[in-house]
Amino acid sequence: MGKSIASRFDHVDIPSSKLRAVIINDDELTLEMDFCLEPGHPDYEEPGAGEDGCFHPGMLRFAGISKLSLDRRDIGDEGKRRFAIDTFNIEGTKFDMACEWGDIHLQARSIRVLTE
Template sequence: MGKSIASRFENVDLVRSELRAVIINDDELTLEMDFCLEEAHPDYEAPGVGEDCCFHPGLLKFAGISKLSLERAEHSPEAVRRYAIQSFHIEGSKFDMACDWGTIHLQARSIRVLTE
């Protein structure tokens, strides 16, 4: 049996993690993430020069979306590569996140966490 959603975030600091991209296809939503790993995480490595966190790329994939609300924040014209997260919550089939990109609220049949 696979790991639960909550167990996949063990030793991951979600609020210090960052959103890289939002991709929408039909009834699917993919969030490209840089997860901030804590020292106890098996993939943890010392942070790179100029970084205060061990960032590890990954994806949050939502399929079978029955409710979706995206509210994009206004940004200056400069290209932003990472968006800071203020709040992050997954409970059952519901997901809510507020970040510099904007806010995301959804309900989906399937929520998968993938790391590279």
């Protein structure tokens, strides 16, 4: 049996994680992330000198989207590549996130957490 969505975030510091990109294709939405890992996560490595934490690339992929609301913020800095996360919630088939990029609210048939 597969892991639950909530258990995929064990030892992941979501408030310290960063959003890198939002990709929309047909009825799919992909969020490219830099997940901030905590000690206890299998991929955790001690941060080097000058590093803020242990970051690991990954994605959240939503398929079979039945409701989608994207409210992009005017951030003023077009060169920004990583966006801080303010709130993050997955409950059943619903997902909500507020971050520097903007607000994302959706309902999807499938929510997958992928790490590279």
